[in-house]
Amino acid sequence: MKGTYMKWNQRSLKWLWWLVILGMLAAIPVAFERNETEQKTGRKVEFVFDYRNLLEISDLQTDPRKFVLEQLDEMKQHGIQSMAVYEATLNELKLSRRIELFTSHEASALTQTPISPNENFTYLLFAEKESEQQLQPMIQQAFAELNVKTRAWSYKNQPGMIIEMSMEDALLKTMDPDPITMQLLKEKGYTIVIRLSNRRAFDEARMDELLGRLQALGVKRMIIDGETVPGFVSDKDLHNLESMAELMKKHQIGLASTEALYQKTPPRGFNTISKKIDYNVVRLHPLTESDSQKLTENITPQELKGRIQDYADRFLLAVKDRNIRMIFLHAKAVKSTDKGKIVHPLDSIYLTLKGPDGVIPQIHKIGYQTGPATAFVPVHSGWQPVAKTLLSIGAIALIALTISYFVPELALAVFLLGLVGSAGMYVWNNSLFSQALALCAGTCAPTLAMMIAIRTARNKLNRKDGKRWLFAAILLLRTSLLSLIGALFIVGLLNQITYSLVLEQFRGVGILHAAPIALAVLYWLLFSDETAYRDKVRRIQGFLHANIRVLWVIVAVVVAAAGYYYISRTGNEGQASSFERYFRSFLENTLGVRPRTKEFLISHPLFLLGAYLCYKYRSALLLVLIGVIGQASVVDTFAHLHTPLVISSIRVVYGLAFGLLIGAVLIVLWEIIARSWQRWVPRLSE
Structure with missing residues (x-):
């Protein structure tokens, strides 16, 4: 029985490779359709300004209404096409100069009439006839719904009118958006982006009527204001949420999703309603109020120019690298004691958009248009389920092949058990199944590539034949191509619009970075030379019983610190120094797409140098081993599923091209130093 299994196990190694190749071939058309989705749909970028912020800035001007009208014209000229309008509050209506508000004490002083000491109401006066006609019914209805x-x-x-509620409380209540403001913005040629909250009790008929009016005004997109979407009650009670989704589809209004870096968790119910409106969602990147305040600080003109350029670069990167289609601009006026006046960042924001190096001309150059943002329309053929089945089988085969480099006898057993286990996980949780399989395939591909590279480089020791330059370059390219197998499986298995919109995230980026390094080191220490398992056990015992020296402790601490820093830099949360940000910006502006520093500046060049030196030095394998960082990074580049495939591909090509160049420089320097050493050291000894 054992002999039969071992025979079939040996034969299976060949067929496992064919299954991996079949999975790769299945991934190519899936990747092509994803690229079609990214390149041919959702190509408009919308710049939206927060209208409430404009009112708050105008409140500090000598002629608020004139200031608002002037800035609306200025914004139009500088590429801002849309205004975000909130549900109205009494405070916002006051900022718009449509009403004036008084407490009971202030009304008593104003009218010179006594008011009951037990009264704490809100007194309201309309500024003009139009305000009374349009706002009074809206205010009465809003407070009647609250039984006020x-x-x-x-x-x-x-x-005017009296609202029998304290002003502090009344100012918090929301009502329908200000109709006068929306009509003004429409006349000015702006697209309205509505901000709705879940602060009022959900009423289907009222919401239907409101969305109908918004549709008539040309509203196509909604930003959620608050922590829950309109209609959300609980994760179990979805009736109102379903009604809200149907109304949004009826009135053709989609959603905007704020980038996770600025909104840690999406509003509750957002993913559910996104699915029910067929993912009519665009991603949003904000310029926050705190960001805008940096444009009002007391700095030199040159420093201000640098900050403006930084924001322009940031917006461009968001559009190009992260599929952002809506830039949401906030601004805040501040009292500057240094300048002795009220200052606002609007002029600097205009330069960010349409200055000498503004973002709008730049996005036009790379093929995007400005206008109301439209959602991606996924290209998804009917054969994709079949392709994903082949991808799943190929991924399991890749895992089995990787394990076979550690324990060859387990290849067939792992493959068969993997098929059975994957079938069960698919039935239990399809999304978790796809992510787990993609993570395992993404981990195994660079690990397998590095194990083959280590074995190949080890076999070159003390050989005189062959061109070392050519061998090193081919080995790096071959290893990178093998690593890209993992990228193909990740792209193919996770080809869902939810990942592009970051409504669902590919978890395990840290594992994708760390696991290939750990596995490659383990292989190098114990499995790279063909010794019996008994010898491997003895080697492990030798490690465990070795006398620990101070130098080893120091090296271990340094390696641990480097590892911690490396892992902390992965994902979207990693922090970069000011110099590194400048260097990144330089690469981005010069090349258009920034290659990853750890690839082209560290791991690829050292891999190349190690492969070149492995003919002479056994320890050169350590340099080859460092290359696993770059191989893991190559796969991780494609694990950022919100980044267009074209950008990820260019980034990897740049990393290899510059890595080869820098590696060649290292080899030349090594040869100069080595030959100089051989020539001059003997003479100095004499």
């Missing part, structure tokens, strides 16, 4: 009484009031023939 309202009644008429006037002062010197100026109409």
Whole structure:
């Protein structure tokens, strides 16, 4: 029985490779359709300004209404096509100069009439007839829904009303968006992006009527204001959420999803409603109020120019590298004691958009248009389920092949058990199955590539034949191509619009970085030379019983610190120094797509140098081993599923090209130093 299994196990190694190749071939058309989705749909970028912020800035000007109208014209000229309008509050209506508000004490002083000491109401006066006609019914309805009484009031023939609620409380209540503001913005040629909250009790008929009016005004996109989407009750009670989704589809209104870096968790119910509206969602990148305040600080003109350029580069990178289609601009006026006046960042924001190196001309150059953002329309043929089945089988085969380099006898057993286990996981949780298989394949591909590279480089020791330059370059390219097998499996298995929109995230980036390094080191220490298992056990015992020296401790601490820094830099949360940010910006602006530093500047050149030296030095394998960092990074580049495939591909090609060049420089320097050493050291000894 054992002999039969070992015979079939040996034969299976060949067929496992063919299954991996079949999976790769299945991934190519899937990747092509994803590229079609990214390149041919959703190519418009929308610049949206927060209208409430504009009102807040105008409140500090001598003529607020004139300031608003002037800035609306300025924004239009500088490429801002849309305005984000919130649900109205009494405070916002006051900022718009449509109403004036008074507490009971202030109304008593104003009218010179006594008011009951037990009264704490809100007194309101309309600024003009239009405000009274359009806003009074809206305000009465909003407070009637809260069971708050309202009644008429006037002062010197100026109409108003009394709201039987304290001003502090009344200012927090929301109502329908200001119709006068929305009509003004439409007349100015702006697209309105609505911000709706879940602060009012959900009423399907009222919401239907509101969305109908918004549709008539040309509203196509909604930003959620708050921590829950309109209609959300709980994760189990989805009735109102389903009604809200149907109304959004009826009135053709989609959603905007704020980038996770600025909103750690999406509003509750967001993913559910996104699915129900067929993922009519675009990604949003904000310029926050705190960001805008940096443009008002007391700095030199040159420093201000640098910050403006930084924001322009940031917006461009968001559009190009992360499929962002909406830039949401906030601004805040501040009191500058250094300048002795109120300052605002609007002029600097305009330069960010359409200055000498503004973002709008740059995005036009790379093929994007400005206008109302449209969602991706996924290209998804009917054969993709068949392709993903082949991808799944190929991924399991890749895992089995990787394990075979450690324990050859387990290849067939791992493959068969993997098929059975994967079938069960697919039935239990399809999304988890795809992510787990993609993570394992993405980990195994660079590990397998490095194990083959280590074995190949080890076999070159003390050989005189062959061109070392050519061998090193071919080995790096071959190893990178083998690593890219993992990228193909990740792209193929996780080809869902939810990943592009980051409504669902590919977890395990840290594992994808660390596991190939750990496995490659383990292989180098114990499995790279063909020794019996008994000898491997003895080697492990030797490690465990070895006397620990101070130097080893120091080396271990340094390696651990480097490893911690490396892992901390992975993903979107990693922090970079100011010099590194400058260097990144330089590469981005010069090349258009920035290659990864750890690839072209560290791992690829050292891999190349190690492969070149492995003919003479056994320890050169350590340099080859460092190359696993770059191989893991190559796969991780494609694990950023919100980045267009074209950008990821260019990034990898640049990394290899510059890595080869820098590696060649290292080889030349090595040869110069080595030959100089051989020539001059003997003479100095004499």
